[in-house]
Amino acid sequence: MLPSLKDQRFLITGGTGSFGQTMVGRLLSAGAAEVRVLSRDEAKQDDLRRRLRDDRVRFYVGDVRDLDSVTKAARGVNYVFHAAALKQVPSCEFFPLEAVRTNVLGSANVIEACERNDVASVVFLSTDKAVQPINAMGISKALMEKVAQAHARNNPNAATNVSCVRYGNVMYSRGSVIPLFIEQIRAGQPITVTEPRMTRFLMSLAESVDLVEHAFTHANPGDIFIRKAAASTIADLGEALCNLFGVPFKMNILGIRHGEKMAETLASREELEHAQDFGDFFRVPLDSRDLNYALYFDEGEIEREQVFDFNSSNAPRLTVPEVESLLLTLPEVRAQLSAADRLPDSVTA
Numbered sequence: 181m182l183p184s185l186k187d188q189r190f191l192i193t194g195g196t197g198s199f200g201q202t203m204v205g206r207l208l209s210a211g212a213a214e215v216r217v218l219s220r221d222e223a224k225q226d227d228l229r230r231r232l233r234d235d236r237v238r239f240y241v242g243d244v245r246d247l248d249s250v251t252k253a254a255r256g257v258n259y260v261f262h263a264a265a266l267k268q269v270p271s272c273e274f275f276p277l278e279a280v281r282t283n284v285l286g287s288a289n290v291i292e293a294c295e296r297n298d299v300a301s302v303v304f305l306s307t308d309k310a311v312q313p314i315n316a317m318g319i320s321k322a323l324m325e326k327v328a329q330a331h332a333r334n335n336p337n338a339a340t341n342v343s344c345v346r347y348g349n350v351m352y353s354r355g356s357v358i359p360l361f362i363e364q365i366r367a368g369q370p371i372t373v374t375e376p377r378m379t380r381f382l383m384s385l386a387e388s389v390d391l392v393e394h395a396f397t398h399a400n401p402g403d404i405f406i407r408k409a410a411a412s413t414i415a416d417l418g419e420a421l422c423n424l425f426g427v428p429f430k431m432n433i434l435g436i437r438h439g440e441k442m443a444e445t446l447a448s449r450e451e452l453e454h455a456q457d458f459g460d461f462f463r464v465p466l467d468s469r470d471l472n473y474a475l476y477f478d479e480g481e482i483e484r485e486q487v488f489d490f491n492s493s494n495a496p497r498l499t500v501p502e503v504e505s506l507l508l509t510l511p512e513v514r515a516q517l518s519a520a521d522r523l524p525d526s527v528t529a
Contacts, residue, residue, distance in 0.1 A: 185396065186211040191257045191299075193244055193290060194264030196224035198353035199305065202385045203261055203392070208234055218242050218253045219264065244286030250293040260302040261392060262290045265324075268355060269309070269317050273438040276316035283320035284327060291331050294340040303395045304328050305388075306346040306404070308381060308444040311451075312489075315439025325404060332402030332466050343399035345391045347407040348381025348446055348492070352512045357414070361421050362516050370430035371422070376415035378436075379443045379492035382506060383409045394461060402466025406447050406455075411492035412503050420503035424513070425522050445491040452487045462490075 190207055192200045195217030207215050218240045219225060225239045242249025244264045254260060265283050266272055272279040287304060294302045306325050309318030328342045352358050361371045391407040399405060412420075415431065422429040436442075447455065447462055456463040488494065498506065507513045508524070517523040 185259065185393070187213045188258040189214040189216070189256060190259050190261065191216040191218060191254050192261045192263060193218045193250070193253075194262075195219055196221050196228055197263055198350065198385060199263045199388060200261070201228060203263075203389055204228070204232070204237060206389055206393075208232070208236060212236060214238060216240055216253055216257065218244075218250065244289055245281050247289040247292060250289050251296055254293045254297045254299055257297060258300050259396060260290065260294055260299050262287060262302055262304045264290075265305070265321070267307075267317065269315050269439045270437055272317035272320065273315055276320075279316050279320040280323075283317075284323045287324045288327050291327070291340070291342055294342075295338065298339045300339075301341040301343070301396055301399075303392050303399070304342070304344040305392070306344050308346065308348045308446045308492075309441075310346065311445040311448050314441060317439070329402045329404075329466055333468055333470070336401070336468075338401070341399065341401050343395050343402065344404045345388075345395050345407070346404055346446065347388050347391055348383050348409050348411075348444060350383055350385055350388050351507070352510050353385065357417070358421070358507075358510075358513070361418055362425075362513070365421060365425050365427055366516070366520060368427075370432040371418045372434055373414050373418060373431045374434050374440060375436050375442065376413065376418075376431060376433065377442065378414045378440070379411050379497075380414065380417075381409040381411050381444060381446060381492050381495065382417070382498065382503070383407060384506075384510060391461065398463075400465065402468070404451075404464040406462040406464065406490075408460055408462065408490075409446070409495065410498050410502075410506075411495040412498045416498070416500050416503055420500050420507060423500065424504055424507060424517060425520060443491045443493040445489050446495075447490040449487050449489050452490065 196219045204215050214236050216238045220243050240253040266279045306321050310321035313319045313322050325344050328344050331342050364371050395405045419429045451464045
């Protein structure tokens with residue numbers, strides 16, 4: 181955490197989720213004056229309150245769909261992390277209007293609440309599924325990004341800096357495949373795989389938090405920061421976990437679910453044509469043109485360097501041993517291995 185965020189007041193929407201809990205801990209360790217958690221789940225709030233036992237954390241029961249509850253939670257706050265969302269692809273496929281109400285209209289409410297309270301900066305958490313989306317969750321997240329960019333474009337002198345971050349699968353986050361695989365492995369069952377050749381980006385919670393912190397201190401209004409990541413096939417991920425737990429690799433193939441892709445895209449070719457490369461990150465700046473297109477040249481660049489989408493098929497591909505090494509960096513996986521007496525001697529918790 182950079183020093184400029186010390187002694188500040190923060191609000192995390194969806195703060196009882198995997199990202200939110202990690203960010204709460206990071207902010208407290210960095211010396212935040214106050215961290216507010218807004219979510220609908222009072223049971224998870226109570227669990228987090230009991231675990232942290234820190235007076236700097238304040239809990240607000242509310243929903244981003246309700247502007248009034250977000251506005252009250254954002255009073256006196258300097259920075260907002262907007263993590264509240266409907267994230268499960270199949271459920272959003274069956275209830276797309278619910279995805280719109282939370283991911284699109286709820287995000288608009290967050291911006292409005294931040295503007296009313298003169299919040300300095302708000303960062304929206306997006307996903308690789310927002311790029312060239314084929315499912316309702318991805319489409320709603322893509323619209324969330326457009327809402328953030330439209331605010332920046334239409335309000336150049338706004339008090340609140342609105343930006344986005346986009347990243348791939350966060351390993352061991354709530355609802356992700358790794359906890360499911362471990363549960364099945366420890367129960368002696370084959371792991372359930374929709375399509376073994378499917379590729380996905382792999383990224384730790386710590387890396388996702390780093391990306392958000394980077395956006396808070398470097399983003400211009402409307403920017404999208406994208407975290408680069410390596411990828412793996414689902415089969416290799418499952419095999420790596422089986423190897424770590426010392427069991428034979430067995431799969432039960434289910435077939436692709438509603439709205440799933442064979443590969444996910446973190447950045448499109450069109451975005452990369454004008455993105456800035458910062459090593460671990462891409463920065464996609466806002467297209468700040470207004471509707472008066474006559475002010476601009478009618479002809480664009482005739483020759484451009486050929487650029488391709490950055491997706492999980494052409495990203496650096498991890499081998500099974502490399503996936504194993506990456507998994508061993510996760511505290512949750514180490515804890516599971518330790519409980520099963522499988523933690524390698526060379527790895528310390």
